[in-house]
Amino acid sequence: MTTGTLDRCLQLAAVFAPLSVATIGGGQAIISDVQRQVVEVHHWMSAAQFVNAFAIARMAPGPGSLLATLIGWQVAGFWGAVVATLALFGPTAFLIYGVARLWRQHQGARWQVALEAGLRPVAAGMILASVFVLAEGLDGGWQAKLLALASTACVVYTRIHALLLIAAGAGLLTALHWIQTA
Amino acid sequence: MTEPPAPPPTVRDLFLAFALIGLTSFGGGLSGRMMRDFVQERRWLGEEDFLNGLALSQALPGVNVKNLAIWVGYRLCGWRGAVAGFTGIIVPPAALIIALGTVFARLTRYPLTHVALAGAAAAAIGLSMSMAITSVARLPRRMFPLALMAFTFIAVAVLHWPLVWTVLGAGGLGVAVEYRRTAAPREGA
Numbered sequence: 001m002t003t004g005t006l007d008r009c010l011q012l013a014a015v016f017a018p019l020s021v022a023t024i025g026g027g028q029a030i031i032s033d034v035q036r037q038v039v040e041v042h043h044w045m046s047a048a049q050f051v052n053a054f055a056i057a058r059m060a061p062g063p064g065s066l067l068a069t070l071i072g073w074q075v076a077g078f079w080g081a082v083v084a085t086l087a088l089f090g091p092t093a094f095l096i097y098g099v100a101r102l103w104r105q106h107q108g109a110r111w112q113v114a115l116e117a118g119l120r121p122v123a124a125g126m127i128l129a130s131v132f133v134l135a136e137g138l139d140g141g142w143q144a145k146l147l148a149l150a151s152t153a154c155v156v157y158t159r160i161h162a163l164l165l166i167a168a169g170a171g172l173l174t175a176l177h178w179i180q181t182a
Numbered sequence: 183m184t185e186p187p188a189p190p191p192t193v194r195d196l197f198l199a200f201a202l203i204g205l206t207s208f209g210g211g212l213s214g215r216m217m218r219d220f221v222q223e224r225r226w227l228g229e230e231d232f233l234n235g236l237a238l239s240q241a242l243p244g245v246n247v248k249n250l251a252i253w254v255g256y257r258l259c260g261w262r263g264a265v266a267g268f269t270g271i272i273v274p275p276a277a278l279i280i281a282l283g284t285v286f287a288r289l290t291r292y293p294l295t296h297v298a299l300a301g302a303a304a305a306a307i308g309l310s311m312s313m314a315i316t317s318v319a320r321l322p323r324r325m326f327p328l329a330l331m332a333f334t335f336i337a338v339a340v341l342h343w344p345l346v347w348t349v350l351g352a353g354g355l356g357v358a359v360e361y362r363r364t365a366a367p368r369e370g371a
Contacts, residue, residue: 021243024346056286059299061207062275063247069276070283085276092244093252097264099238100256110364116234118356121327122349123237124317125334131310132339140300147301151308155218162218162309163206169305170208170298177297
């Protein structure tokens with residue numbers, strides 16, 4: 001590792017580690033902050049390059065926050081990717097690990113029952129809201145929305161495998177599009 | 183519903199299961215995929231256990247999917263399982279995104295790619311929606327939890343309040359009320 005790479009890795013860590021803690025409720029919240037740091041503050045990428053990286057992260061499978069990995073890779077190669085990924089995902093990993101351990105050690109404690117009972121309605125509301133927002137912003141018009149409904153029915157009422165479901169969704173919308181434009 | 187739980191997985195099983203989800207979750211919906219996979223298909227984990235982990239993963243800082251992978255991994259195989267969950271859900275797709283970054287970039291130029299991706303995303307909503315339905319259906323039928331759920335939904339989806347304050351406010355209120363409730367003497371207790 002050259003000193004230039006090391007410097008850049010340290011800067012990557014300084015950008016992503018604080019943002020790691022700010023990702024309550026979903027990684028989407030930090031995207032605009034990441035863009036500001038990467039494009040305006042550090043000039044690691046042009047605005048167009050950032051949009052491109054964002055599109056790749058959306059298209060690829062896995063957590064959307066792997067955008068950090070991609071940025072790290074483009075800024076400082078292999079070590080950049082490792083550092084950016086660990087900085088974004090690492091610090092809070094210890095937090096949930098600690099909580100998971102506490103949960104096992106104090107199974108059934110009053111505070112634990114209260115935390116579960118108190119947080120589950122909030123989580124349910126947040127999950128419902130994120131599905132609502134996702135469905136609203138879905139590309140592909142009413143056909144895609146209909147597909148989302150049909151998919152929900154399939155998951156609830158059948159034992160269809162998730163992979164088959166995803167492949168069928170992609171295939172169906174592509175076929176529809178092809179028929180409409182042919 | 184009443185089917186017996188499956189034998190517990192090994193650390194290797196866990197890593198492979200997480201890696202498969204990480205590598206094939208086109209269109210998002212990873213948490214819903216985990217519920218489908220671990221609770222309904224493989225039956226490694228009970229629904230209640232999963233939903234409690236989901237609630238904590240949402241409330242704690244950090245990328246939710248990663249939090250949930252660590253929670254599920256730890257419940258099933260202790261610290262080795264937590265490591266398997268963390269690395270399985272992150273490292274394989276991270277390697278893929280770097281290896282295929284240029285391929286994905288080229289693919290994004292074709293209109294058909296976006297149509298296929300929109301189809302995958304629409305189908306993935308089914309997984310998330312099913313998880314949302316289960317989360318709501320398993321809430322106790324009391325006024326307070328249902329009102330808190332509705333309030334959170336409106337705050338996030340309609341009013342677009344910042345997530346951090348919504349989680350801290352609604353979560354804090356929920357926990358405080360439930361803590362008081364468990365202290366109240368119950369009938370027959």
